Amino acid sequence: MSTAERVVFEHVSKRYPGTGSGNAGAVEDLSLEIPAGKVCVLVGPSGCGKTTSLKMVNRLIEPTSGRILIGDSDVAKQDVIELRRGIGYVIQQVGLFPHQTVGENVATVPRLLGWDESRRRARATELLDLVGLDPARYADRYPSALSGGERQRVGVARALAADPPVLLMDEPFGAVDPIVRERLQNELLRLQDQLAKTILFVTHDIDEAIKMGDLVAVMEVGGHLAQFGTPAEILSNPASDFVARFAGADRGLKLLSLVRVDSLPLKPAVTAQAGDDVADARSRASADHFPYLLLVDERRRPIGWISQSNIPTAGALTADLATGMSPLLDRRTTLKDALAMLIQAEVQAGIVVDERGGVLGLITADDITSGARREVEA
Amino acid sequence: MIRWDVISGNLPLIGQKLVEHVLLTVTAVGIGLVLSFLAVLAIRRWRGLAGPITGIAGVIYTIPSLALLAFLVPITHLSFTTAEIALVGYTLLILIRNLLAGLDAVPLDALEAADAMGYGSTRRLWQVELPLALPVIAAGVRIAVVTTIGLVMVTAMIGEGGLGQVMLRGYNFRNDTLVLTGFVLTVALGIGADLALSWASRRITPWAAGRN
Numbered sequence: 001m002s003t004a005e006r007v008v009f010e011h012v013s014k015r016y017p018g019t020g021s022g023n024a025g026a027v028e029d030l031s032l033e034i035p036a037g038k039v040c041v042l043v044g045p046s047g048c049g050k051t052t053s054l055k056m057v058n059r060l061i062e063p064t065s066g067r068i069l070i071g072d073s074d075v076a077k078q079d080v081i082e083l084r085r086g087i088g089y090v091i092q093q094v095g096l097f098p099h100q101t102v103g104e105n106v107a108t109v110p111r112l113l114g115w116d117e118s119r120r121r122a123r124a125t126e127l128l129d130l131v132g133l134d135p136a137r138y139a140d141r142y143p144s145a146l147s148g149g150e151r152q153r154v155g156v157a158r159a160l161a162a163d164p165p166v167l168l169m170d171e172p173f174g175a176v177d178p179i180v181r182e183r184l185q186n187e188l189l190r191l192q193d194q195l196a197k198t199i200l201f202v203t204h205d206i207d208e209a210i211k212m213g214d215l216v217a218v219m220e221v222g223g224h225l226a227q228f229g230t231p232a233e234i235l236s237n238p239a240s241d242f243v244a245r246f247a248g249a250d251r252g253l254k255l256l257s258l259v260r261v262d263s264l265p266l267k268p269a270v271t272a273q274a275g276d277d278v279a280d281a282r283s284r285a286s287a288d289h290f291p292y293l294l295l296v297d298e299r300r301r302p303i304g305w306i307s308q309s310n311i312p313t314a315g316a317l318t319a320d321l322a323t324g325m326s327p328l329l330d331r332r333t334t335l336k337d338a339l340a341m342l343i344q345a346e347v348q349a350g351i352v353v354d355e356r357g358g359v360l361g362l363i364t365a366d367d368i369t370s371g372a373r374r375e376v377e378a
Numbered sequence: 379m380i381r382w383d384v385i386s387g388n389l390p391l392i393g394q395k396l397v398e399h400v401l402l403t404v405t406a407v408g409i410g411l412v413l414s415f416l417a418v419l420a421i422r423r424w425r426g427l428a429g430p431i432t433g434i435a436g437v438i439y440t441i442p443s444l445a446l447l448a449f450l451v452p453i454t455h456l457s458f459t460t461a462e463i464a465l466v467g468y469t470l471l472i473l474i475r476n477l478l479a480g481l482d483a484v485p486l487d488a489l490e491a492a493d494a495m496g497y498g499s500t501r502r503l504w505q506v507e508l509p510l511a512l513p514v515i516a517a518g519v520r521i522a523v524v525t526t527i528g529l530v531m532v533t534a535m536i537g538e539g540g541l542g543q544v545m546l547r548g549y550n551f552r553n554d555t556l557v558l559t560g561f562v563l564t565v566a567l568g569i570g571a572d573l574a575l576s577w578a579s580r581r582i583t584p585w586a587a588g589r590n
Contacts, residue, residue, distance in 0.1 A: 085496035093485075096488070098488065098510065099510055099586075112495065168494075
């Protein structure tokens with residue numbers, strides 16, 4: 001497996017003759033460094049030069065000035081054919097060859113590189129598996145027999161065929177419906193967890209940028225880089241009015257999808273087990289302003305809530321006293337999903353649990369909104 | 379009216395002329411295809427040539443076949459070459475137009491993907507563009523073949539002509555059977571060639587099923 005390489009833009013400009021600055025597709029003095037193995041999303045309105053920037057990496061477009069490095073080598077100094085065979089490329093229309101089967105399409109770059117037939121077949125099979133298409137069913141079909149989502153998966157498999165260190169993706173999921181897009185995005189993130197390629201990803205959709213990017217480069221018309229940072233930085237601290245407007249009036253809400261439950265301070269849960277003495281349980285419950293006890297099993301896994309008023313005056317606690325339950329939240333749940341679960345369950349607090357299901361603490365809707373507010377102000 | 383004894387008596391002649399007819403046609407379309415392909419390569423390199431080249435091919439196409447043969451005979455005499463020059467000339471417009479249309483219809487996203495994956499321009503032409511243009515090119519070849527099968531008849535005037543000679547002989551000897559034989563065989567040849575080429579085109583472009 002090849003290692004990923006960093007991609008560096010050094011004062012890269014692309015000007016088109018006959019037009020002034022501000023022309024569509026131009027790029028003005030772009031400097032960026034994308035560390036190896038990271039996903040950098042280039043996002044901006046149409047005409048901001050994001051696709052131009054992408055295409056300058058594999059020299060489908062040559063820059064007017066500046067240089068682009070992959071690793072430490074200047075792309076302009078490499079043989080253009082060799083360079084392109086070493087860079088994966090995925091476009092919105094996919095660009096599969098209609099006259100070749102899915103298997104042949106996937107093995108395109110290996111074929112150009114002169115791999116023998118059996119090695120190409122093995123690689124195509126492996127890649128179709130990787131993108132979730134059964135090779136036995138799909139390898140011998142023609143692209144015209146596939147759905148949009150399946151085609152795009154084949155496109156990704158083809159781009160990965162020769163295990164390139166760098167992947168360029170130009171609005172790869174722009175032509176599929178929202179449900180398929182969501183699934184393809186999640187699959188790409190899962191793939192990226194395994195592959196750790198350096199990915200440049202172009203989109204005009206800020207939500208997609210926030211979801212997919214380790215880093216986000218916001219560009220504005222005229223080809224200027226408006227801001228370069230992590231999605232949280234872009235949302236919480238936009239560098240200009242343009243970025244703030246582009247990120248949207250709901251960027252506070254968007255932040256909720258970036259922050260995970262375990263980054264907020266959790267409220268301790270007052271817990272009790274079946275068989276505990278009621279007097280002891282009552283006194284512990286009354287020390288807390290929250291009028292419920294959380295009944296847990298012997299491994300601290302939650303069973304249900306017991307209202308203080310339901311605690312009997314004498315004897316021991318029993319499981320049948322529990323009357324309600326809250327949604328269980330993994331530590332890695334995003335605040336957005338946590339809030340959605342609380343609203344849906346019509347409860348104030350969610351129970352945060354560890355990998356084994358044991359109670360870690362409680363989180364309330366108020367905690368979530370104030371946490372998001374802190375991120376925005378930070 | 380049809381005298382079968384005439385047909386059986388002339389069978390060797392009819393067979394020989396049928397073979398000649400096919401040979402004249404295949405040669406004309408084959409040479410026409412090579413010339414058209416070269417012309418299209420030139421047009422792709424120098425776009426400005428598109429107008430002049432299709433213009434010339436168009437002018438050739440409009441010359442009446444008898445007039446063209448009459449013009450050529452003093453230069454190349456009564457020969458296979460003379461017949462072929464005329465026949466090739468008439469295929470050029472059809473073939474060049476279909477080659478250009480086929481190549482223009484190749485999806486741009488496939489070309490962009492090919493470039494981005496590191497195809498050189500020659501390899502892209504042979505392995506991506508021509509295969510994808512094949513259904514349109516094949517349609518052009520079908521029209522050219524059928525047209526040429528018809529035109530070959532005319533070259534009987536200069537002593538070639540394949541089945542045209544069978545008809546001409548029938549005409550000269552007032553033998554209706556020979557006229558009819560030449561006619562029927564030519565029509566059958568045209569229809570047969572069209573069906574065969576259509577079948578072959580579908581066979582070599584299985585991916586285009588349901589598109590054309």
